[in-house]
Amino acid sequence: MAVRKPRLGPDDWTAAALTAIGEQGLAGVAVEPLATRLGTTKGSFYWHFANRDALLDAALRSWDETYTDAILRTVDAEPDPAARLRALFVAVTASERAPVEVHLHAAADHPAVAPAMRRAVARRTAYIAAQLTALGFDQAEADRRALFAYATYLGHIQLVVRIPEAVPQGPALEAYLGTVLSAVLDRPAGGQAGTRSSSGTASSRGTSAGTASPGTASAGTA
Amino acid sequence: MAVRKPRLGPDDWTAAALTAIGEQGLAGVAVEPLATRLGTTKGSFYWHFANRDALLDAALRSWDETYTDAILRTVDAEPDPAARLRALFVAVTASERAPVEVHLHAAADHPAVAPAMRRAVARRTAYIAAQLTALGFDQAEADRRALFAYATYLGHIQLVVRIPEAVPQGPALEAYLGTVLSAVLDRPAGGQAGTRSSSGTASSRGTSAGTASPGTASAGTA
DNA sequence: CCCTCTCCATACGGTGCCGTATGGAGGGAC
DNA sequence: GTCCCTCCATACGGCACCGTATGGAGAGGG
16 A cells, blocks of 8 residues: 655646546536545645636646647648648547547636637647648638538547447448548539538528439448 | 516426526526526425426426427428438527537536437437438448538537637638538549548558649639 | 754635525415 | 415525635755
């Protein structure tokens, strides 16, 4: 057993806070429960931090570094834009990042979380859009597809965390991610619908657009 | 002023709870604050409900009816599958449904919310998949795309609620939704990348896939 | 050996919420 | 009018958490 009592530093509290966010969301960042988990008391906490919000700020800074800076740095080492995007998709969907991401997005209405969130989303979508423009998409289309990709990412990790049985596993997941990635990267088939802006007559136009393609070459899982 | 005191029924509390979820999430379903908002006291609440969880259950039943049953019923009146899907997209992205949906998804770890959520997601994705199979997609591909569509929906409303400035407005939003809808409905272009699973050599292959299409027909925002 | 400075434990008061107990106010049945 | 039954107001105890106050324990310097 050997009940070690190594003095704690602010980093220990910050790390514990991030872990708690992954497990219970923002509500998990509570001083007394964290103290119990760290085998100490509030006395320790209020020595290192002014209050709960200070801990939250520190945890959010740590999150920014680990969940955005680091991953973009890693992915950016890939040789070309398409490889970067694929590496990004693989990295963010596969790991244990999801719980923290989901819980933080879910708390984006909190005054301390909101600015960090806005910044992170802006940086991430900008990075994706930059890769897409490098692939030849014009700026507007790249922005659209970047937002599209990010929304899909958000929904995906949300499902993974909240309703895991709705998400396929193993090779089916591979196939699913392939579908998603190609939707983001590939040009549409005939160039009929979608990319056009169309101010008001969207509904009638959309009908004809929807019935356009499928029914013939079922290339899918055959 | 005329401080009316109309007796309250369970439905009033249920409606107030759903409203509170839309504004503050599950934490908003708190007896005393709701009582204040309704201009009454806890005494009223505990007459109509056994406890807080009973109110939550009632609110979730109301949510199921309003946010899944009703909308699927409405959309199903459209003439063909593609029109149904488009109507579904328009209906769920445009309105004030988003806050409640986002906050409830964010609380899907709550023991009372989890089963309701699972049920709703299953029904919704099943409906989308059914339309896609009616459009000629085989079952596996339809399931993939249904999940894809739902994940995109989830991420979209999440962004709308949490970081609205990241989502385009007006005609740009129309264009964006067109991009999304065509990604879900259209067949991929040449059938090169993506739907293949590809175990290890993904990066080199992904390169050729990414640089395949764009750069030519820039139909975008010209 | 003692002094001091860093770090932590304990005790306390305050707040916001849940759930219970109990005493009515108000309106219909008769 | 009076009874009763439905509905609500008030008061209370309890819990979980925040933040403060204060008294040490331990290590290093002199």
